[in-house]
Amino acid sequence: xxxxxSQQKASEDAHxxxxxxxxxxxxxxxxxxxxxxxxxxxxxxxxxxxxxxSRYQISSISPSSQQKLFKVDELAxxxxxxxxxxxxxxxxxxxxDVTKGKSHYGVxxxxxxxxxxxxxxxxxxxxxxxxxxxxxxxxxxxxxxxSVVEWRSFYQKTxxxxxxxxxxxxxxxxxxxxHLKGAEAKAARGAQLLKKQKKEEDKxxxxxxxWSQGEGGxxxxxxxxxxxxxxxxxxxxxxxxxxxxxxxxxxxxxEPGLEVYDGCDYQAKTCRV
Numbered sequence: 421x422x423x424x425x426s427q428q429k430a431s432e433d434a435h436x437x438x439x440x441x442x443x444x445x446x447x448x449x450x451x452x453x454x455x456x457x458x459x460x461x462x463x464x465x466x467x468x469x470x471x472x473x474s475r476y477q478i479s480s481i482s483p484s485s486q487q488k489l490f491k492v493d494e495l496a497x498x499x500x501x502x503x504x505x506x507x508x509x510x511x512x513x514x515x516x517d518v519t520k521g522k523s524h525y526g527v528x529x530x531x532x533x534x535x536x537x538x539x540x541x542x543x544x545x546x547x548x549x550x551x552x553x554x555x556x557x558x559x560x561x562x563x564x565x566x567s568v569v570e571w572r573s574f575y576q577k578t579x580x581x582x583x584x585x586x587x588x589x590x591x592x593x594x595x596x597x598x599h600l601k602g603a604e605a606k607a608a609r610g611a612q613l614l615k616k617q618k619k620e621e622d623k624x625x626x627x628x629x630x631w632s633q634g635e636g637g638x639x640x641x642x643x644x645x646x647x648x649x650x651x652x653x654x655x656x657x658x659x660x661x662x663x664x665x666x667x668x669x670x671x672x673x674x675e676p677g678l679e680v681y682d683g684c685d686y687q688a689k690t691c692r693v
Contacts, residue, residue, distance in 0.1 A: 488583035489594050490515055492537075495585055499536025500526040508582065510538030510555070511572045513589025513600060516579040538585050543571045555588050557603055562610030569607035617651065624649070627665035629693075639681070640690035641667035648679035 490508075495515065498508035506519040507526060515538075518524075524531045533539065533548045538555040542548055544564045557565055575581075584590040589600040627639040627646045639646045644667035651662050668678065670687070684691035 487581065487594065488515075489590070489592070490583050490585050492585070492587060495538070496536045500529075500532060506582075507535050509534045509536070509575075510585045511540050511543065511575060512568065512603060513538060513555070513585045513587065513596075514572060514575070514581060515583040515585055516575045517582045518575075518579050520579070538587070538589075540568050543568050555585075562606045562613065564610075565603050566607040566610035566614070569604060621651075621664070621666075624666040624668070627667055629665065637693040638690060639665045639693055644668050645670065645673060645687060645689060646681065646684075646691050647673070648681065649677060 490510075495508060495510060498505050500507045500522065506517050507522055508515050509518055509525065510516075518535070521531075523529055525535045526532060533553060534542070537553060539548075539553040540555045541557055541560070542552050542554075544560065544567045545552055547553075557568065560568075584594050586592050586594075589597055589603075591597055625641075625644070627641055629637065629639045631637040646665050647668050648663045649666050651664055663679070668675070672678075673686075680686060681691040681693060
């Protein structure tokens with residue numbers, strides 16, 4: 421009897437062990453399947469997220485980002501007349517989204533003539549009609565081209581760069597052309613000349629001046645005598661020769677190139693202009 425019970429217990433223990441092993445095996449397989457499914461879901465979610473980001477990623481302003489290349493007729497569509505489209509403008513071939521300034525660049529705005537085109541020249545010429553709305557800088561001085569480049573810097577700081585205009589300043593691959601490189605070189609030269617001119621003019625104090633509609637203009641020197649003097653670097657900067665009023669000591673009045681104002685006494689410290 422005892423032997424039968426022992427055999428029965430051994431059989432039951434073996435059965436229980438077998439059952440326990442079976443349960444543990446199922447649990448292990450379940451965990452493995454869970455890990456596999458979780459991994460598949462994670463990889464799938466990562467793939468979907470990457471695809472969505474790649475498809476809808478907005479271009480940044482960094483030079484390394486891939487910007488859209490516009491053609492002239494395509495850029496013209498973004499002139500503010502279609503409310504479903506952003507308002508874009510070009511300057512030196514760089515295209516900016518100026519929609520946030522639609523009160524200025526939209527239809528009826530004071531700067532709407534810049535929308536949907538590259539009118540680089542008009543930024544310094546002030547000619548906002550017809551042939552004045554062009555990207556050509558032909559005939560402009562170094563100083564004027566410097567101003568255009570400074571306008572581009574303003575848009576880079578204020579608005580979002582969204583692409584490049586294929587044409588005068590960028591080729592169909594988005595690479596800068598010789599015209600853009602030339603404009604930037606002239607602008608740099610203009611900056612150097614202006615700095616040099618200021619340094620030279622700082623050696624001679626400028627005249628004080630005032631103007632009123634009733635009395636006209638007047639220049640005067642607190643120390644010295646007012647004289648008109650040519651600005652020697654102005655031809656290189658603007659293509660024209662201009663003059664400014666500077667104050668000279670009495671012992672300097674005999675220097676060449678000094679001009680007394682019309683109707684003003686030789687040693688007068690105040691002159692009407």
